[in-house]
Amino acid sequence: MNPIRLSDLAFTLEAVIDEAFGQKAVWVIAETSDIKNYPDRGYCFLTLVEREATGSSAGRETLAKLEAAIWRKNYHAIGDFERATGVAFARNIQLLLLVSVGFSPVYGLRLEILKIDPSYTLGNLERERQTVLDTLVQKHPDLVWLEAGQYITANQLLPRPAVIQRLALITAPNSDGWRDFRHELTQNPLGYTFVIDEYLSQVQGQGAERAICNQLDRIRASEIPYDAVVIVRGGGSQLDFGSFDTYLMGQTVAGFNIPILAGIGHERNVSITDLLCHQSVKTPTKAAAFIIDHNRQFEESCLHLRDRLRVVAQEALQTAREQLDRETERLRFVTQIYFRECHTNLAEKAVTLRHLDPSNVLRRGYALLLRNGRILTQIADIQPNETLQVQMRDGTRTVTSNG
Template identity: 65%
Template sequence: MSPIRLSDLAYTIDSVLEENFGGKAMWVLAETSDIKNYPDRQYCFLGLVEREGNQTVAKLDAVIWRKNYPILRAFEAATGVAFARNIQLLMLVSVTYSPIYGMRLEIHQIDHAYTMGNIERERQAVLDTLVREHSQYVWLDQGQYITSNQMLDRPAVWQRIALITAPNSDGWRDFRQELANNPWGYQFVIDEYLTQVQGQGADKAICTQLEQIAGRATPYDAVVIVRGGGSQLDFGAFDTLRMGVAVASFPYPILAGIGHDRNISITDMMCHQSVKTPTKAAVFLIEHNRIFEENCLQLAYRVAEASRVAMQNAREEVDILTDRFRYGTQTYLRNRHVELAEKATTVRHLDPINVLRRGYALLSRNGQILTSADAFRPGDDVQARFADGTVQLIVTDAE
């Protein structure tokens, strides 16, 4: 067989591809890999692969040229997912070939709905696994996911906090500043567990920090996981089965403020309390403590008011009892005074002087009062006392 020139082979391939694929576009399902994006030049080179398990069964190069480059922004805006590797996409592509650069697929459109549906299917599969294989920590109740971490009691006051975040990140800064600048001057003790919170392996890194927190003797009031803003793909670490199990079963209340506005992650669904941002996580802690203080102030006011009312009632009761006692005493003394007056009158009436004044005499002998005629003997020397004086008598006869 006579050899042919490489250019002849290339043009033959070009002719065959043009005949079969020229001017045609088709929808292709593939996974992204090896992305080289050039936003300033507005084109993107990438690889498209198909896998069966861990085996790659097909791989082709692809490109998004300037005329179609806006589809990347449209994709990210519609899905909240950063255009990156390992994303399953449904794309409208055409086959292009260059004798110099080889064959590529030119991407014209990306089906946003497919990507969103695929992400949701993967997330639902994780949730189903949590309920099925970890039912001691996660269960469904009237369509709501309930976890052991959600059932933990909240302390009256949040004081000692374990903070999981990336070092010197916006999330770390926002959370610390909001706590430090709270208008009521509340003080918090914060132990930092700094680690990667997004990207490949972030879920494992976060779970390692959770294991360290659980293994310490420090009784934390809460664990706070925060991160700054970012694309939806950066939240992949918070949608894994590993994170779901770790958060749902954790022995301290977990507060998640992972900076998202669009979707709710599995971590949000499993944790004790979920808020949108690191700042709102700090606000949640502050407001909880403020409610406790207000309740204490209200109780103090109620105690003071109850004491004031009790003292007023007691004072009024004492006044009433005092009036009753005064009235009773006065009545008693008045009655006793009347009785004494009556007795004094009786005593005055019975006074021997008064009796003598009515014409009677009091006879006595040798100082002894004589009340019977038999007591007299002739010759006795008797004293007769009258009202106005005493007379000495001698008894001459006694019958």
């Protein structure tokens, strides 16, 4: 046996690796692990791993593992990646990396990360999201379906109350999202009042989707007639919103029996929850503003109807007044004609009565035969030797009838 010095072996490895990879860069796909980031110093150490394609992260066998570093000259790659994707540079993310291979006799084999391709990460996220949506459409066509390229859900088609006042709020306790939403809603300048029942929950990290869905189950079981359920969460990285991109959340939100408003605090991407809920408004503050504006629109419609009713009532009163004036004038005219006709009729009757007046008849030479002041008109009414009165134009005489 002829042993060699460790340094000789190390230098040999260095020469071999330098010959194979020196001055070269290669693109590799790997998953991040064990990140030690030093932003103030401008460098980062991490481990890159490759695991089996199937199974959970914890249960998959590791196929390869190499140490890596990002040095100061390329440290901007982390910020560039986060700005482009909205995903925090953290562990357990699969990335497409441009790396150079280096070997140090003291520090061993290490990859230097030169670039991070954001399009690969965005594509992965979108593919995962699309797979979830396709599965929901296939397995729950009564809850989620496509129309003209748009996802339509049963929750979206629920009627929205004219006034949103009683709310079920799902959010993390004492979070920025919780504070922003409540402050915006309770301090609204229009003086609207709201009843808010809080269903506090974990909203990010492992188990968040189950926690949120459990609170939705509680709301459903309460049978309280909420006008809407509001889910809010403050800002964060894309990975922090992973619980809103899951199959369970999509199924639960799409089929929920109360309109769900989502204000989950991110501007860059649209989550599955955003796509399938009744209304997505991005941030907690905007969720509160949306509710206030919705109620303001109802108030304005009521004020418009009030003004319209006032105008219609005034117009109706004016029309009625004009109609009354016309009818009054017509009645006056008809009454005048009626009284004129009555006056003419009475005058004619007066003339007739004057002609029929007994005194006028007596003047023409006639006489009236009376018994005790009663006029006799038939011979048969006269009894023999009866005393009667005869009235003529100039007086009355008593006579006795013959037998």
